[in-house]
Amino acid sequence: MLENSNRRKFIKDAAITGAAFSVMSTPMKVFAAEKKSTVRIGMIATGFRGQSHLGEMLKRNDVEVIAMADPDKRMMAMAQKLVAEHGKKAPVEYTNGDYDYRNLLKRTDIDAVIVASPWQWHRDHGIDAMNAGKIVGMEVCGAIHLQDCWDFVNTYEKTKVPIMMMENVCYRRDVMAVLNMVQKGLFGDLLHLQGGYEHDLRGVLFNDGTPNAGPGVEFGDKGFSEAHWRTVHHQKRNGELYPTHGLGPVATMIDLNRGNRLTALSSVSTKSMGLNRYVANSPYGGPDHPNAKIHYKLGDVVSTQIQTTNGQTILLTHDTSSPRPYNLGFRVQGTNGLWMDYSGGGFDKGHIYIDGKSPDDAWESPQKWLEEYDHPLWKRYSKEAEGAGHGGMDYFVDNAFIESIKRDRPFPLDVYDLATWYAITPLSEKSIAEGGTLQRIPDFTNGKWRTRKPVFGLSDEY
């Protein structure tokens, strides 16, 4: 990050001057007063995704990375190397098996942890952290069991330790520009939304097991990084395994859990052919390779229809086993127009129509619209975001996490969002297992959705 030293100085001053702030008259944007000027971080899991968050933390002067836990010593070494490259002090390591993270959580010099572990660990890592009084930044995935979602909510309500749902795509530049247009009413009342995870992961799900993750057809014990743990979910589960990239961005547009809530879903899946075919056709595998013959339970395309109390429908698509260009497949449609994308976030990679402004019955490129309605947050911090992961959006999600903690303010994406979004996965698995039946989606807010107010993307602050 190119540090904006003036802004940082201003924040530090603000933390010192405190309450005087409210009566200051200044043309500058006034930040909420900081309760702390430095956030002390522990990393739980230092795989590639954890290292990406770590990189964002290391760029900042308001964060100290105190400790890191991961049983994989190769990943830990990479993480330490990254720390050294930033000239920061080496964090304390916790690498003594799967549960050494609990010793990290016992430390009294850590304010918050970032959890970027394999999916099956999210529940324990997040809940143990909250119980230890550590604020949590939780990476995306779907829950293993529906009860996990309740466990997150109940633990939060018991401990009052906040947990943020670190959904970076909510901060994608085109998505935030469309959110801005939604908030300004250009689409009218929202009706139908689509999103998904349409990403050819075959080269991620299989590799040769070496730390450089060379091409190969191995997974599980013989695989490295995501091939080591992610592929087995594709082998043993059939459902919308990765709902939040598609759902999160549209959830903020329809004020989910803040005046609106999800009520029910049904999911269907195609047959499963892609992973077998990949291994069978690979020069590293072949039709007789064991991984070409095992059964991968996950259907190649999983579709999920979701309904909301406010009368919207949402379609999610999970499509990761087939050759295809990357596309999260957003569609945001209201009574006054619609936007669709077909790629990875480029302003020109989509179609838009706004009634009365677009030419009659004709798509426009979204380019000029998204430039005109570029979100204030992106306008302000696009320079800081340069070079951050996933086209810059990782900067924003990590920044929101840290700035919220410094101000002791509610996270823009909180435990109820996490529980609701994570719940899609086990509910979709149940729906598919039952042939596509309707599944009720619990109200994790226990009625609070009726009065909670929207908070995401309302200003240029963070």
Next chain:
Amino acid sequence: MLENSNRRKFIKDAAITGAAFSVMSTPMKVFAAEKKSTVRIGMIATGFRGQSHLGEMLKRNDVEVIAMADPDKRMMAMAQKLVAEHGKKAPVEYTNGDYDYRNLLKRTDIDAVIVASPWQWHRDHGIDAMNAGKIVGMEVCGAIHLQDCWDFVNTYEKTKVPIMMMENVCYRRDVMAVLNMVQKGLFGDLLHLQGGYEHDLRGVLFNDGTPNAGPGVEFGDKGFSEAHWRTVHHQKRNGELYPTHGLGPVATMIDLNRGNRLTALSSVSTKSMGLNRYVANSPYGGPDHPNAKIHYKLGDVVSTQIQTTNGQTILLTHDTSSPRPYNLGFRVQGTNGLWMDYSGGGFDKGHIYIDGKSPDDAWESPQKWLEEYDHPLWKRYSKEAEGAGHGGMDYFVDNAFIESIKRDRPFPLDVYDLATWYAITPLSEKSIAEGGTLQRIPDFTNGKWRTRKPVFGLSDEY
């Protein structure tokens, strides 16, 4: 149509020379022998859609339009005018109320009828015709009741009088090129398909009731043409009201009812806002106009998930009450690639990716692919199709109807297709009424789908 006189002469000769044909050695494409050289047609309903079919019939030298039935004398006058413009003999009129068509059906000089009536009449018109021994060309829609679908099948099986499902979009040029690519295996095994009817119909659903259908906000008794009868379906029903434009084209690609069948669906709908909003905002209406205040039951966007025995999923979208560009929203995805469209059939209006041939992880314009794989039928008859309705595809569907009758060969889209596609509507209504529940789709072939062979789009014949 630019008549291909050589081809027509050849057909007539063929009908005369008969069996000698099979031993002829000729570089020309040999047609199956004709059983009759002229088809005598009765029109049931002469509204705008009926007039479009009538226009195709009038261009042909192998068709005689004998009689026409419609209680609407204005539409009948337009149809007679069209006949006169083509210099053909005026067909006998049946305009004496809703049931005068039964007198048309009593005629012994008619081989077949084309039914293009309001949806609620399709069942009676079609079944009465079959019972009267008249071959039927049936326009698209969805059934009013599920039993209607069984009535079509049972009547066909009792009478053996064939009925063709006149789904013109099955013959759209880009759709047929993609079908050709599917048949040649370029997409691999098909997995997931999408289609729909995303067409802003507001200006069709409301008008001023005059025969020129000027702008207005009236429907029902005060409306003209589709506003006279179609809008009430939007007022009183909530479901996938118009499934065949989206489903038909992909049904031929997955060999539906011919080695494959639909098993179940579930539908969801958004709230209904578009039609009220349209009337309220119209200079011809306003917020106090009665049609701005009544309840239109149809949700603005209706989504339907369908499953097949062969492990594919199909998503249909019905979206006709909102401002938007026209789009049937096709997606054809297999293990080896996918095609998506976003417009009305232009070869360049979409995205395609074929594994190993397209650049890695990048969409291509479908243009060169669809040109290369232009369907033999279109290659051969594109000149004849010029000027026909809906970009030429109406020529092909009408031509298939007539040529099949002349040869006494099975229709490429038959009663089982009709019943299966029509059934989507009542089943989706039931699903939505029950909150989105799963509905089993009957096997209208009673097991014959297992052995029936694909017939659609296999040659350049018709």
